Amino acid sequence: MKLKRREFLKLAGATGAGLALSQLGFNMRSLEAASKECRIHGAREYTSICNFCSCGCGMICHVKDGKLINLEGDSDHIINEGALCSKGAAMYEVPNSDQRVKTPLYRAPGSDRWEEISWETAIEKVAQKIKQVRDETWIDELHSTDAMSFIGGAQNNNEECYLFTKMARAFGVTFLEHQARV
């Protein structure tokens, strides 16, 4: 049987703990029953990538009833091999925070408050603004604009970066940057 690193660690932990506890006289049946009550029992497991820096550490997330209930480093991940720095470990708080912004916010010119708008409206506004800025700043001789720039993030994969670059070039944008610098 070929085991992945994470499966091996799970098995080794469970086997080692099981043997040690049974040798100490614990009732393994009740222990098994109790383990079913453990926090992640019945949760769905997903893998994800930390979004805080360009290292791109792998994470395992457990989701139950639509809520993230556990987050830990992915020991099968080639970059972090199960470790997370304090920032990555703290990402558990992000999706569960009551301060998390889930809807686009818009502050109209002259207004002193933000209002919630739909994603459709937000995308429409951004598209109109890009078109307006591009038209107003277009440099015919260079066939480009220097009034806009594009920045990618560590969570964009190769294919997404390729498409972003294509889109930026189509807009005539020459300033392309990426956060993922090592």
Ligand code: SF4
């Ligand atoms: S866990 Fe830490 S080192 Fe890894 S990507 Fe997140 S912030 Fe960067």
